[in-house]
Amino acid sequence: MPTTALADHVLLDGVSKQFGSTRAVESVDLAIRRGECHALIGENGAGKSTLGKVVAGVHEPGTGTVAVAGEMVRFRSPRQALEHGITMVAQELSLVPTRSVLENVYLGIESSRGPLVDDVGHRRLFAELAERSRIRLEPDRRVGTLGIADQQKVEILRALARDAELIVMDEPTARLSADETTDLLAVIRDLVGSGTTVVFVSHFLDQVLEVADRITVLRDGRLIRTADAVDETPATLVEAMIGRSLAANFPRKVPPAADSPLILSATGLGRVGVFEEVDIAVRAGEIVALSGLVGSGRSEVVRGIYGADRLDAGAIRLEGEPATLRSPHDAIARGIGMIPESRRDQGLMARRSVRENASLPRLDLFTMGPVVADRRERVAVAEATTEVDLRCASLDMPVDSLSGGNQQKCLFARWMIDRPRLLIADEPTRGVDVGAKRAIYELLARLAAEGMGVLLVSSEIEEVLGLAHRILVMRGGRIVTELDGTVATEGEVLEAAFGTSTEDHSDA
Ligand SMILES: Nc1ncnc2c1ncn2[C@@H]1O[C@H](COP(=O)(O)OP(=O)(O)OP(=O)(O)O)[C@@H](O)[C@H]1O
Ligand SMILES: [Mg+2]
Known part of the structure; x- marks a missing residue:
């Protein structure tokens, strides 16, 4: 159904979030469409992470409403967001370094046969997941021995194993090399190609322009505009972010x-x-x-x-x-x-x-x-x-x-x-x-x-x-x-x- 493909996946209406006297996010109306890569950009402190966390149930909005697939929700925890298919890959990865890739992916959602974890079942699911996402990782590698880029992929597999339909990624490329970044951007495009919605928080404009379908610019907690990536350039984005043109x-x-x-x-x-x-x-x-x-x-x-x-x-x-x-x-x-x-x-x-x-x-x-x-x-x-x-x-x-x-x-x-x-x-x-x-x-x-x-x-x-x-x-x-x-x-x-x-x- 093409109408659902274009439908709003998450709709924020008048969302504000305050920390003490800091207005981190103010009166934001934002539509994230199902199956798109939606980038959030803005200067340091513009409210990108806060907005991402509201979507993923890490923060409850102070005022305003959130709807997922047309249904009003009020997430009180990331777990509740996950029940609606939404999760976040934060900058501080939350993996268990001493466990294997496979174990980390299924940690907390193990299907068991009697007292035994269903290893065979997990391996089969893992292979399917790898196929679908085109993320290739050795299932028995200890996570602690992987580099940041691969650990991030484990986090993505974890999200997919939990049936996430929308993944918020906060500055996922900040600590990656150029090659690793190219690789991750390809993974994101694959995810989006297979119907997953991705919210991509970044301040690298070239990456945002390359990977995103639509881009929302935040400044001082407010939404400046949401536009198709093809209609933006680095210069127009900078101008929106800082509120004046580069020449000055x-x-x-x-x-x-x-x-x-x-x-x-x-x-x-x-x-x-x-x-x-x-x-x-x-x-x-x-x-x-x-x-x-x-x-x-x-x-x-x-x-x-x-x-x-x-x-x-x-x-x-x-x-x-x-x-x-x-x-x-x-x-x-x-x-x-x-x-x-x-x-x-x-x-x-x-x-x-x-x-x-x-x-x-x-x-x-x-x-x-x-x-x-x-x-x-x-x-x-x-x-x-x-x-x-x-x-x-x-x-x-x-x-x-x-x-x-x-x-x-x-x-x-x-x-x-x-x-x-x-x-x-x-x-x-x-x-x-x-x-x-x-x-x-x-x-x-x-x-x-x-x-x-x-x-x-x-x-x-x-x-x-x-x-x-x-x-x-x-x-x-x-x-x-x-x-x-x-x-x-x-x-x-x-x-x-x-x-x-x-x-x-x-x-x-
Ligand atoms: N947990 C918190 N407690 C208090 N203030 C916070 C908290 N989280 C964010 N803020 C404040 O809210 C504002 C928006 O922060 P946020 O982290 O959302 O910005 P950001 O756009 O992600 O910035 P950056 O590019 O630096 O990651 C900032 O002024 C920040 O100091
Ligand atoms: Mg941030």
Whole structure:
């Protein structure tokens, strides 16, 4: 019956959900059609997960109604949702690592013959399921020995074994490699092809455009629009997500004053086998970008300036004074701050609170003898987090419970407590959503306008062109070109990064 094929599978009418004073979802009317892949997108905190959880019975809506196949429902638990054929594959997978794939798939719904679990029956069902979903997994493999991608497939098989007709997947590709992602997207298309409804929560626009039939954009808990994927592009989606167009994405460039002093003057920097003869000058109020391909030596150079890596050659002057920086500790004491390339490995202490992470480099300011002046620290951190627009329910939350954008802002908050003269920002917007990106751009521009020198490393050419007053392009451990950031083009930066047309062009 074609009418049922197109019918609404789940219909939300005026659904709102509030947590304390946070309105996570507000007055959302949403129709999810049977057999479609329906993507939910939006910035961090837009309400995607909350909405998915309302559909899957994890949250009860505060107000509004939910209908499944035309019937009003009021789920009080995921189990009740599952009785209506709805389940969720959450980011935190819920498998038993010590059990086999087969056992995990049938855990809790075993059909038994007397006291024995019906192993033969399960194997037959498993084979059918594998056939139907085209998900191939070894039934006797222990789940704990599988990678994330395969564990996710076990979760999908579990859902199917429970006769799920609608599966909510919350950021299922967030931790997958490119190949694994391609594979999972194919599984999703197969599921949809065989009649399963999939709600796909993601902030990867290319994936959403590839896999979804329809896309709903959320912003601040509200539904902005639902449209056919074929009618959307990355640009239209971004605009809907952030409420303005991409062209306006960079703050206005304010050039440094003609007589503004040199903050950093590094000459002849070298590290054997990594980079050589690197000269970098940054003036107060200036944003200087180090551009170039991954591996060209950008991060190594800034780590050398920061004292995180040894330098074999060269001299550094800070505000005209010679400086010997043997460690980040020396660098911080001389007025240099750094946002490291990897916030996980080099930056944040994941389990520690926002407060501890923000005050870390300047704990000395709050320490009197053996004790930390708790109140002064709190006040300083509160001011710093407000300044960078970091949003969190409490400063005592562990930093890894924040969205990527807010984690990155926490790294910036560190340097608001006692401002450095020079801020080194290595890939400051990696892995953050468009809204947080914009906030970070504004922050960098404002800090420079207030007189800080900024040394930016970025792989995003758009970002380099949008922010920098001057662009230094590195190739093979040397600075090969200097460009004026107000007039440089993407082509010029790329040409310098790859080399002239006669060399190195093969991997362009
Ligand atoms: N259990 C909860 N308790 C309190 N606040 C919550 C809870 N769950 C979500 N929120 C808040 O509700 C808002 C929407 O959050 P939600 O997790 O739905 O957003 P999201 O679009 O999934 O974001 P992300 O892209 O970061 O995953 C946020 O402000 C969030 O802090
Ligand atoms: Mg979410």
